[in-house]
Amino acid sequence: MKPVVRVEDRHAFDTIIDARSPAEFEIDHIPGAINCPVLDNEERRIVGTLYKQVGAFEARRVGGAMVAANLARHLREQFADRPSGWRPLVYCWRGGLRSGSMTTWMRMVGWDAQQLAGGYKAWRRHVIDVLDTQAARAPLVVICGATGSGKTRVLHALAAQGEQVLDLEGLARHKGSLLGALPDVAQPSQTAFETALADVIERVDLARPLYVEGEGARIGKLNLPVPLVAHMRESACVEIDASPETRLAFLLHDYAYLGDRPAWLADQLGRLKELHGKTIIAAWQEMATTGNLRQLFGELATEHYDPSYARSQRKHFHKWDARRVVHADSLSAQGIEALARSIVQTVAEQQPA
Numbered sequence: 001m002k003p004v005v006r007v008e009d010r011h012a013f014d015t016i017i018d019a020r021s022p023a024e025f026e027i028d029h030i031p032g033a034i035n036c037p038v039l040d041n042e043e044r045r046i047v048g049t050l051y052k053q054v055g056a057f058e059a060r061r062v063g064g065a066m067v068a069a070n071l072a073r074h075l076r077e078q079f080a081d082r083p084s085g086w087r088p089l090v091y092c093w094r095g096g097l098r099s100g101s102m103t104t105w106m107r108m109v110g111w112d113a114q115q116l117a118g119g120y121k122a123w124r125r126h127v128i129d130v131l132d133t134q135a136a137r138a139p140l141v142v143i144c145g146a147t148g149s150g151k152t153r154v155l156h157a158l159a160a161q162g163e164q165v166l167d168l169e170g171l172a173r174h175k176g177s178l179l180g181a182l183p184d185v186a187q188p189s190q191t192a193f194e195t196a197l198a199d200v201i202e203r204v205d206l207a208r209p210l211y212v213e214g215e216g217a218r219i220g221k222l223n224l225p226v227p228l229v230a231h232m233r234e235s236a237c238v239e240i241d242a243s244p245e246t247r248l249a250f251l252l253h254d255y256a257y258l259g260d261r262p263a264w265l266a267d268q269l270g271r272l273k274e275l276h277g278k279t280i281i282a283a284w285q286e287m288a289t290t291g292n293l294r295q296l297f298g299e300l301a302t303e304h305y306d307p308s309y310a311r312s313q314r315k316h317f318h319k320w321d322a323r324r325v326v327h328a329d330s331l332s333a334q335g336i337e338a339l340a341r342s343i344v345q346t347v348a349e350q351q352p353a
Contacts, residue, residue, distance in 0.1 A: 148247030
């Protein structure tokens with residue numbers, strides 16, 4: 001009798017294999033898994049249509065031939081160099097026919113292949129459980145600061161210095177503001193974003209701080225898990241304080257690529273008409289199309305982002321009045337490294353002896 005392999009056992013295997021179609025894999029998959037479909041996107045559509053229009057037997061007859069051909073190809077190519085002691089873990093949507101077929105053939109070859117009980121659906125339940133329970137226990141330290149304070153770069157510096165970091169914007173592939181979309185980079189699906197979050201959170205050492213940037217409930221098109229947002233709201237805050245000139249210099253460097261996207265930039269600014277009126281937006285759009293980013297970013301900071309900053313931070317972060325402030329004289333690469341060290345020291349001083 002084969003053992004029941006659960007999500008928690010996945011790290012004991014040499015390779016995790018996703019036997020679903022490429023389209024399913026692209027939406028979301030277990031971190032580190034490789035996609036070796038037993039049915040590709042078109043084949044899965046054909047089998048599904050046969051099942052609905054003709055019946056289960058015909059769908060299995062046709063699908064079985066497709067599965068056999070794909071398994072043969074994987075054995076010749078993807079798995080050709082795997083040693084006899086290789087231990088793969090295979091999953092599909094529910095832990096059914098697709099992963100069962102692959103597991104059977106692998107075991108016939110001689111590999112100790114196992115099938116993930118419950119398939120991807122079991123993984124999805126695991127992700128939701130991690131986000132519902134473990135996220136609320138993570139020892140968060142929320143990094144705040146006005147627009148252009150280099151918060152994300154500071155997180156990267158903290159990670160480079162060996163600290164625990166939850167880079168929400170990195171996982172979301174978005175900088176979190178009106179102009180935060182990255183050129184030619186699509187955001188992940190909501191489920192893939194949650195998978196990436198859970199993958200970080202379940203590996204957190206609860207005895208050490210976990211640094212995270214202060215965010216709203218959404219990053220681009222993605223929603224942050226409600227338990228994580230609620231926990232951020234109750235966590236300790238560290239504010240980066242940098243002068244307007246320092247922040248503007250950072251913005252001009254960090255968003256320089258927007259100079260190559262004047263039409264997109266002007267279109268994004270158009271979304272602010274209700275807040276600032278047609279006259280101001282028309283002026284900002286003119287700056288965008290003529291490449292006058294220095295004036296545009298300066299006015300966006302002083303007229304749009306900064307006025308609501310302190311009010312929104314106090315509203316969203318319940319320990320805002322008890323925050324520690326770290327001053328940034330420079331947001332150059334060296335300045336950010338120094339800033340990260342200062343934050344670590346500040347947080348350490350807050351810890352009980």
